[in-house]
Amino acid sequence: MNESVPKPEVAAARGVKVAFGAVKALDGADLIIRQSECVGLVGHNGAGKSTIVNVINGGLSPHEGTISYGGVEAQGISTARAHGIRCVFQELSLCPNLTVAENARVMHSDLKGSGWRRRGLELVTQKLDDIFPGHAIDCESVVEDLSIAERQMVEIAISFAAVAEAPKLVILDEPTSSLDAGLAAQLMAYVRRFVGSGGSVLLISHILGEILSTSDRIVVMKDGKVVADRPASEFDTRRLVEAMGSVVRHQGWERAAKAHSGQPVLSVQLHPRSSHRLQAFGGEIVGLAGLGGHGQTEALLEIYLSANGNWWPTKEPKMAFVAGDRALNGAFPLWSILKNLSISSLKGLSKRKLIDPVREQEVSERWKKRIEIRTPDMHNPILSLSGGNQQKVLFARALATTSKIVLMDDPMRGVDIGTKQEVYEILRSEASAGRTFIWYSTEMDEIRLCDRVYVFRDGAIADELVGADITEANVLAASFAGGAAA
Amino acid sequence: MNGMRTLGAKPWIWSFAAAVIVWVTTVWFTGGSSAVGLSQATLTFAAFSIIVGVGQMFVITLGPGNIDLSVPATMTLSGTVALKVMDVQDSMILVGLLLAIFVGIAIGMGNYALIKLLRIPPIIATLSMSFIVQSFAIWTNRGLRIKPPEMLSSFATSYTFGIPNVALIALLISVLAWVLLEKSVYGRRISAIGQSSFAARMAGIPIDGTRFVTYVLCSVLAALCGYLLASFSGGAALNMGAEYLLMSIAVVVIGGTAVAGGNSNVPGIWGASLFMFLVVSMLNTYGFGAGVRLILTGLIIIAVILAAGGRKALR
Amino acid sequence: MKLSSGAIRLVIPAVSLAVLLAAVFYMQPRAMSYTGLNLLFNLAVPIALATIAQMLIMSVNDLDLSMGTFVSFTACVTATFLQTSPAIGILILAGAIAAYAALGVIIHIRQLPSIVVTLGMSFVWGGLAVLLLPSPGGAAPGWVRWIMTAKPPVVPMAIVASVIIAAITHFLVMRSSLGVLIRGVGGNQRSVERAGWSVVGLRAAAYAMAGFFAVLAGIALVGLTTSADANIALRYTLLSIAGVILGGGEFVGGRVSPIGAVIGALTLTLAGSFLSFMRISPDWQIGAQGAILIVVLALRLFLNRLEKREKNP
Numbered sequence A: 001m002n003e004s005v006p007k008p009e010v011a012a013a014r015g016v017k018v019a020f021g022a023v024k025a026l027d028g029a030d031l032i033i034r035q036s037e038c039v040g041l042v043g044h045n046g047a048g049k050s051t052i053v054n055v056i057n058g059g060l061s062p063h064e065g066t067i068s069y070g071g072v073e074a075q076g077i078s079t080a081r082a083h084g085i086r087c088v089f090q091e092l093s094l095c096p097n098l099t100v101a102e103n104a105r106v107m108h109s110d111l112k113g114s115g116w117r118r119r120g121l122e123l124v125t126q127k128l129d130d131i132f133p134g135h136a137i138d139c140e141s142v143v144e145d146l147s148i149a150e151r152q153m154v155e156i157a158i159s160f161a162a163v164a165e166a167p168k169l170v171i172l173d174e175p176t177s178s179l180d181a182g183l184a185a186q187l188m189a190y191v192r193r194f195v196g197s198g199g200s201v202l203l204i205s206h207i208l209g210e211i212l213s214t215s216d217r218i219v220v221m222k223d224g225k226v227v228a229d230r231p232a233s234e235f236d237t238r239r240l241v242e243a244m245g246s247v248v249r250h251q252g253w254e255r256a257a258k259a260h261s262g263q264p265v266l267s268v269q270l271h272p273r274s275s276h277r278l279q280a281f282g283g284e285i286v287g288l289a290g291l292g293g294h295g296q297t298e299a300l301l302e303i304y305l306s307a308n309g310n311w312w313p314t315k316e317p318k319m320a321f322v323a324g325d326r327a328l329n330g331a332f333p334l335w336s337i338l339k340n341l342s343i344s345s346l347k348g349l350s351k352r353k354l355i356d357p358v359r360e361q362e363v364s365e366r367w368k369k370r371i372e373i374r375t376p377d378m379h380n381p382i383l384s385l386s387g388g389n390q391q392k393v394l395f396a397r398a399l400a401t402t403s404k405i406v407l408m409d410d411p412m413r414g415v416d417i418g419t420k421q422e423v424y425e426i427l428r429s430e431a432s433a434g435r436t437f438i439w440y441s442t443e444m445d446e447i448r449l450c451d452r453v454y455v456f457r458d459g460a461i462a463d464e465l466v467g468a469d470i471t472e473a474n475v476l477a478a479s480f481a482g483g484a485a486a
Numbered sequence B: 001m002n003g004m005r006t007l008g009a010k011p012w013i014w015s016f017a018a019a020v021i022v023w024v025t026t027v028w029f030t031g032g033s034s035a036v037g038l039s040q041a042t043l044t045f046a047a048f049s050i051i052v053g054v055g056q057m058f059v060i061t062l063g064p065g066n067i068d069l070s071v072p073a074t075m076t077l078s079g080t081v082a083l084k085v086m087d088v089q090d091s092m093i094l095v096g097l098l099l100a101i102f103v104g105i106a107i108g109m110g111n112y113a114l115i116k117l118l119r120i121p122p123i124i125a126t127l128s129m130s131f132i133v134q135s136f137a138i139w140t141n142r143g144l145r146i147k148p149p150e151m152l153s154s155f156a157t158s159y160t161f162g163i164p165n166v167a168l169i170a171l172l173i174s175v176l177a178w179v180l181l182e183k184s185v186y187g188r189r190i191s192a193i194g195q196s197s198f199a200a201r202m203a204g205i206p207i208d209g210t211r212f213v214t215y216v217l218c219s220v221l222a223a224l225c226g227y228l229l230a231s232f233s234g235g236a237a238l239n240m241g242a243e244y245l246l247m248s249i250a251v252v253v254i255g256g257t258a259v260a261g262g263n264s265n266v267p268g269i270w271g272a273s274l275f276m277f278l279v280v281s282m283l284n285t286y287g288f289g290a291g292v293r294l295i296l297t298g299l300i301i302i303a304v305i306l307a308a309g310g311r312k313a314l315r
Numbered sequence C: 001m002k003l004s005s006g007a008i009r010l011v012i013p014a015v016s017l018a019v020l021l022a023a024v025f026y027m028q029p030r031a032m033s034y035t036g037l038n039l040l041f042n043l044a045v046p047i048a049l050a051t052i053a054q055m056l057i058m059s060v061n062d063l064d065l066s067m068g069t070f071v072s073f074t075a076c077v078t079a080t081f082l083q084t085s086p087a088i089g090i091l092i093l094a095g096a097i098a099a100y101a102a103l104g105v106i107i108h109i110r111q112l113p114s115i116v117v118t119l120g121m122s123f124v125w126g127g128l129a130v131l132l133l134p135s136p137g138g139a140a141p142g143w144v145r146w147i148m149t150a151k152p153p154v155v156p157m158a159i160v161a162s163v164i165i166a167a168i169t170h171f172l173v174m175r176s177s178l179g180v181l182i183r184g185v186g187g188n189q190r191s192v193e194r195a196g197w198s199v200v201g202l203r204a205a206a207y208a209m210a211g212f213f214a215v216l217a218g219i220a221l222v223g224l225t226t227s228a229d230a231n232i233a234l235r236y237t238l239l240s241i242a243g244v245i246l247g248g249g250e251f252v253g254g255r256v257s258p259i260g261a262v263i264g265a266l267t268l269t270l271a272g273s274f275l276s277f278m279r280i281s282p283d284w285q286i287g288a289q290g291a292i293l294i295v296v297l298a299l300r301l302f303l304n305r306l307e308k309r310e311k312n313p
Helices: A049-056 A077-082 A100-107 A116-131 A148-160 A181-196 A208-214 A237-244 A296-307 A337-349 A357-371 A387-399 A417-432 A472-479 B003-007 B013-029 B035-061 B071-086 B090-117 B122-141 B150-157 B165-183 B185-195 B197-202 B207-232 B244-254 B267-285 B290-308 C005-027 C034-041 C044-058 C067-079 C086-109 C114-132 C142-148 C157-175 C177-194 C199-225 C236-246 C258-277 C282-311
Strands: A009-020 A023-034 A038-043 A064-069 A085-088 A169-173 A200-204 A217-222 A225-231 A266-268 A278-280 A285-289 A319-322 A405-409 A436-440 A452-457 A460-466
Touching: A009 A049, A023 A038, A023 A049, A023 A064, A023 A200, A038 A049, A038 A181, A038 A208, A038 A237, A049 A169, A049 A200, A077 A085, A085 A148, A100 A116, A100 A148, A100 C177, A116 A148, A116 A181, A148 A169, A148 A181, A181 A200, A181 A208, A200 A208, A208 A237, A217 A237, A237 A472, A266 A296, A278 A285, A278 A436, A278 A452, A285 A296, A285 A472, A296 A319, A296 A405, A296 A436, A319 A387, A337 A357, A337 A387, A337 B185, A357 A387, A357 A417, A387 A405, A387 A417, A417 A436, A452 A472, A460 A472, B013 B035, B013 B267, B035 B071, B035 B165, B035 B185, B035 B207, B035 B244, B035 B267, B071 B090, B071 B122, B071 B207, B071 B244, B090 B122, B090 B150, B090 B207, B122 C236, B122 C282, B150 B165, B150 B207, B165 B185, B165 B207, B165 B267, B185 B197, B185 B207, B197 B207, B207 B244, B244 B267, B244 B290, B244 C114, B267 B290, B290 C114, C005 C258, C005 C282, C034 C157, C034 C258, C044 C067, C044 C157, C044 C199, C044 C236, C044 C258, C067 C086, C067 C114, C067 C199, C067 C236, C086 C114, C086 C199, C142 C199, C157 C177, C157 C199, C157 C258, C177 C199, C236 C258, C236 C282, C258 C282
Parallel strands: A023 A225, A038 A200, A038 A217, A085 A169, A169 A200, A285 A436, A285 A452, A319 A405, A405 A436
Antiparallel strands: A009 A023, A009 A064, A217 A225, A266 A278, A452 A460
């Protein structure tokens, strides 16, 4: 479909830069979506996909670069909506306590006047019949009574529905993540029809088959930049995986393949239908790989929560946990660095339940030196530290315990490279001293540091890689399902 | 130590400053004649709100949604039960005390059992509990109003070195609470849970165990306060706990404890309790009625919470 | 059979009410009459209105601890100004509703915990009530008294009023656009914001409506009691919360039901009468109310579990 005159733009982001602290989420990315085309957007974790989506739908203003809708420069959520941009988010954004029609009312402010309930109902029902013929959704029911797949279908239908004006661009972020193969195929067919009738779609999916068969053009992102932008016909699965992968650097430390003798220190069956057990031997670094949000964090939580009681303090905690999302499950924001560091090992630092301040101080000074926390005084508030140093405190918290197993939930997210190297060094020495690490990471460089890697896909272990098999190509191949959803 | 530098940043300093200002104004208005009497009365009445306030503070420290509404009923029940058992005999004073504490433990356990087993928010769990406790109190209280044992009642109403005995007990409890909060593993745990119960869980803190102990502690302190109040006022009355429901929450909030949880302090409760009683006396001295007093109390609470600003809070 | 979660939420309160009513009739057949019913449900109207007000606050995930003192205050206004100089009375009550809306705005903008703010307000309303009526007194305006003591044919006033309240608030909260948006704030504030609505405005509207119904509760209460005092409705804070919960509402998530709330209020009122018919000594009446609350909540937990198990076998 290469016409000489390019079709008019619907939305365009040019030279966009966005940084969160020291991390460059977008580093001069261009993304242009034209009328009547479906653009597939792929990339590994942290490549900047969701950030650029947020920029285009107006939720995030870039630090540099321009956004335009229909050729006119503009910004903001309501402007984007006014230009017919709609977005189906990865997480559910319906109100679970409202009915389907009521949710349509919330989403479409132009659905008003008397009889809006009936019109909304008709609108959504029609759209659902249109997109997913043969569905069995009762549109009068409350959203929380629907299954996850049904909720996703409803949300998609509401987004495509036209009240006063038809949507011009619909952004679908992993729309098929909870749909089965049949429904996914119906949706993709509808996307083609929608595009055929003049609409545009930006499609993000980890199922490469969908991307290849549905898109007119595929944009590949890596490290906040667009690295490939070509017609879909020029790609196949292998070339797409290659384009996503990194070509440069391949160093890191080579770990001698260790022969582990005896029993594993940990062996769990995470998913009933998974063919792999997650096993770890003493002194091993076990990696959990795969795309973000495919069950790695849940697996770590399951392992951790089943080992730690909730009623009585355990004498010898078996496991320690290093959080990745500091704000959500890591740092205690009201506390000093010292208190944040010692919280998990207070048992050993106290006499008759009273904390011994001298020993607490000693331990914190020891870790301050060992892991190089950059602060003049450990009594300063934790929030006075940079993100990387906060993360070091969380590492020190876990390592200061006597636990033999340490679980790590993508802890290096947003940490600068210098800090990373320092922490890797400590991990290595702790592992050779016999500690076991289970490490969920979204970064290939870190996965390569592991002795054994489990690749997750759709909530289950898809593949196990050991030793020399731990390569980027193998991890990527296992992360992306070739064809339909598993 | 960097004590002086951080003194200004301590949230409790404001409640003390306010208390001192009100004290000075009131004494000045009466020409200085009331200094000793006012101070003693203030300490006496503040002591009761301090004791329940400390318990409520531990619960509020646990974070959004944690609050104990069964405090007044607990006070009433422990007061009535203890007085009934002691039956005006001096020899039974200790038995009565132990019984009061036992009542507190039982109610606290009941509270947490409801919270945990029925998965209902603490506010409604402790409310249902308080209905039941209140009935027990009414049932126990039937018949004649029983006086406290002579020795106990004279102890509760007299002074040591010019300081009311009840205030000394409140001081003792406060010191213990301070040690518990600032120096013990338990104190660290409740503060961690209050800041983020999920993060606390992931740091290896036994959440249910800690919360359970906290609810029991709060009920025990309320029971103790009921025991003392009944002894002080010469008998238990069914409505004796009523004003302590809002008061226990108010002194915690005015004292600088974060309603969002995780950050609490004992000295602030002293400042706030003294302040609350002094405001009442001051307005009485100036001839204002109960209405103005209440309005000002409310406006002060709102002003404090507005000034303290909201951290991301529950509701 | 497939029931929506909204329907299940209504079934338990309705069944509890029916069982209680049957028990009362069984024990006291004379209650099965016009006057009997009127006596049984007489006090239900103000409680139902206060429960509706609390429910509106809860629909945006907040909680009002000042409901009791506020209703007392409005009762005092009704018994004094509204009776002697209606214009000023109406002005004061309108001001009180505006104050509620302002509270909603402050709580939203400063991200304050509503429990503490309303706790503070409870002192303020209580103080204002004491200023108005230092000792019990005042008189009900004639028209209020007339409405509350009216004797419609066949069905007593209390029941007619409850049905009307339930119908109107059901329309307002469950059917109207505004109600949908307010409940949306409780359900998923982020997505309401994303769709371009002003959440501050919605919260203010919810609070103002709550203030309005609480004012009606105060007026209705004076119509029944003919006079007022500053402590007349202190119990309403806890009763209104219990009523919403009994009626199937939840503290968070915008899951509320006006019909359920009215039924909850009726149940609470009836529970009192039932317990006295049971010849349960007055000592245990409050306790039995607590026990009823616990039993209903336990029942609901049990049903929710069943429902969940059915959903994910």
